[in-house]
Amino acid sequence: MSAKSKDQLATAGLYVIVGVIITVLAGLLGFVFVKGLPQISWQFITSPPQIFQEGGGVGPQLFNSFYLLVLTLIISVPIAIGAGIYLAEYAKDHWVIRCIRVLIEVLSSLPSIVVGLFGFLFFVLYMGWGFSILSGAFALSVFNLPLLVRVVEQSISSVPKSQREAGWALGFSKWETIITVILPAALPGIVTGVILASGRVFGEAAALIYTAGMSTPIIDFTNWNPLSPTSPLNPFRPAETMAVHIWKINGEGIMPDAAAISDGAAALLIISILFFNFASRIIGNLMFKKMSAN
Amino acid sequence: MQSVALQPVTMKTDRTKLVDSPDFQRNSVLQTTNLSVYYGGHCAVDQVSLTFPKQSVTALIGPSGCGKSTFLRSINRMNDDIDQCRTEGEVFYQGVDLHSPYVNLHEIRKQIGMVFQRPVPFAKSIFKNVAAGPMRDGVKDKKELQRIVEDSLKKAALWEEVKDQLHTSALSLSGGQQQRLCIARALAMQPSVLLLDEPASALDPVSTAKIEELISQLKKDYTIVIVTHNMQQAARISDKVAYFYMGRVIEHGTTEQIFTNPRHDQTAHYINGRIG
Numbered sequence: 001m002s003a004k005s006k007d008q009l010a011t012a013g014l015y016v017i018v019g020v021i022i023t024v025l026a027g028l029l030g031f032v033f034v035k036g037l038p039q040i041s042w043q044f045i046t047s048p049p050q051i052f053q054e055g056g057g058v059g060p061q062l063f064n065s066f067y068l069l070v071l072t073l074i075i076s077v078p079i080a081i082g083a084g085i086y087l088a089e090y091a092k093d094h095w096v097i098r099c100i101r102v103l104i105e106v107l108s109s110l111p112s113i114v115v116g117l118f119g120f121l122f123f124v125l126y127m128g129w130g131f132s133i134l135s136g137a138f139a140l141s142v143f144n145l146p147l148l149v150r151v152v153e154q155s156i157s158s159v160p161k162s163q164r165e166a167g168w169a170l171g172f173s174k175w176e177t178i179i180t181v182i183l184p185a186a187l188p189g190i191v192t193g194v195i196l197a198s199g200r201v202f203g204e205a206a207a208l209i210y211t212a213g214m215s216t217p218i219i220d221f222t223n224w225n226p227l228s229p230t231s232p233l234n235p236f237r238p239a240e241t242m243a244v245h246i247w248k249i250n251g252e253g254i255m256p257d258a259a260a261i262s263d264g265a266a267a268l269l270i271i272s273i274l275f276f277n278f279a280s281r282i283i284g285n286l287m288f289k290k291m292s293a294n
Numbered sequence: 295m296q297s298v299a300l301q302p303v304t305m306k307t308d309r310t311k312l313v314d315s316p317d318f319q320r321n322s323v324l325q326t327t328n329l330s331v332y333y334g335g336h337c338a339v340d341q342v343s344l345t346f347p348k349q350s351v352t353a354l355i356g357p358s359g360c361g362k363s364t365f366l367r368s369i370n371r372m373n374d375d376i377d378q379c380r381t382e383g384e385v386f387y388q389g390v391d392l393h394s395p396y397v398n399l400h401e402i403r404k405q406i407g408m409v410f411q412r413p414v415p416f417a418k419s420i421f422k423n424v425a426a427g428p429m430r431d432g433v434k435d436k437k438e439l440q441r442i443v444e445d446s447l448k449k450a451a452l453w454e455e456v457k458d459q460l461h462t463s464a465l466s467l468s469g470g471q472q473q474r475l476c477i478a479r480a481l482a483m484q485p486s487v488l489l490l491d492e493p494a495s496a497l498d499p500v501s502t503a504k505i506e507e508l509i510s511q512l513k514k515d516y517t518i519v520i521v522t523h524n525m526q527q528a529a530r531i532s533d534k535v536a537y538f539y540m541g542r543v544i545e546h547g548t549t550e551q552i553f554t555n556p557r558h559d560q561t562a563h564y565i566n567g568r569i570g
Contacts, residue, residue: 169410
């Protein structure tokens with residue numbers, strides 16, 4: 001076979017593979033949207049679920065998903081940035097560091113249900129936080145951190161060494177160079193990593209079943225005092241997210257329109273993730289522009 | 295922080311060493327005595343003693359791997375950050391041994407500015423690139439920053455080209471402009487010495503000519519040490535030349551003497567393009 005026909009064969013093969021992937025993806029999204037989009041209405045998005053009747057919504061679940069994500073990011077992003085800076089800039093090639101890297105790999109492949117059970121034992125029971133948003137956010141942070149740390153470390157490492165030397169040559173200390181030169185240059189990579197991790201967190205169910213719980217108390221969206229038990233912001237209330245809700249009504253939903261609600265919620269979940277991705281990207285770009293060009 | 299802020303560079307080194315040093319000249323701002331740099335067991339710079347007179351340009355020439363860049367980087371101690379790199383001998387800057395443990399490294403690097411082979415602008419605006427150093431040193435007044443930035447950019451012959459786009463990203467500039475920006479960034483620290491590590495080797499001929507013209511201008515206020523592979527460049531802009539080979543200085547003299555009447559055959563061979 002000539003080099004040219006080999007080349008054509010390889011190209012054709014790659015196109016077939018890409019075609020298969022796109023077909024599967026488009027089919028999946030199409031199926032979810034075709035079945036789910038007709039269910040979505042303003043009433044569906046805002047009203048609470050019904051247990052025995054038709055016409056319930058997923059309002060609290062949608063809010064819970066976003067609130068949990070925000071809390072998780074507040075906990076995990078600073079830790080991940082600290083750990084990423086340490087691994088990329090300070091850690092020497094030493095057996096302890098190699099062990100830490102292996103542990104991070106292991107942690108990142110830990111099944112999420114195991115993270116959930118750990119969260120149940122540690123945050124829910126031992127710390128005494130009960131089934132709560134806080135327990136859920138910490139469990140999700142455990143689940144989320146390995147990936148985030150990896151992403152931060154990689155984006156920092158990919159900033160060229162010459163940038164560091166340029167900082168040192170101006171008399172900056174190592175830390176000043178990291179803060180004023182390296183982090184701004186690594187920011188787009190870090191933001192992309194946080195988006196990826198957020199998508200994973202947003203759709204996570206197993207780690208939350210035993211930590212944030214499977215129920216939502218009656219919450220009053222006019223009460224924004226975080227200490228009040230009926231406030232949506234109260235971190236010590238149980239909170240069922242969209243993904244957990246889908247899982248639950250498929251297993252034990254007794255409302256007559258359970259299947260329709262599940263379809264609608266699935267479509268809403270995907271739309272939310274898309275929305276979140278775009279919003280984060282825009283915010284990331286704005287931040288980069290601000291840091292790079294006032 | 296252990297180190298104390300020093301103005302200019304205070305010291306606790308032994309001044310008698312200076313007096314003993316035979317090469318010491320009153321008009322030199324920078325001087326090395328028997329400076330050696332080792333990478334592990336390999337000796338990259340071997341007992342180099344050079345004197346750099348005030349307000350002059352000294353060119354370091356020699357084939358690749360001859361140790362001239364390593365030598366340059368040991369002056370402002372950029373080699374400190376390389377593992378297994380060890381330095382012996384002394385670098386005297388205004389009478390202070392820079393390799394003494396009492397010296398404030400950050401103060402040194404401010405007073406001895408450095409520009410690298412490839413332009414390395416920060417991912418910030420032009421203004422913030424130049425202002426980065428002064429801002430770090432606590433200059434907060436906007437007018438003062440503005441003045442420093444304008445002054446530095448003018449000295450680096452870049453002001454006219456960028457004065458209307460100070461707040462756009464430095465990454466949008468051309469390679470030659472970026473390199474002049476890096477020179478402006480170093481000048482903003484008000485250094486007295488500039489170390490240039492092949493500053494024009496990654497640039498096109500027009501940008502190179504601008505950088506050379508700039509160096510001739512800057513010579514009036516700064517002591518400049520430049521590493522270059524370009525013989526014509528060394529001949530055009532330098533007052534003194536040091537020829538490096540295998541980590542040693544083979545010959546050191548005025549540019550005119552080195553290029554017209556080299557004492558060593560090796561120097562003559564290199565200048566005529568027969569080595570390296």
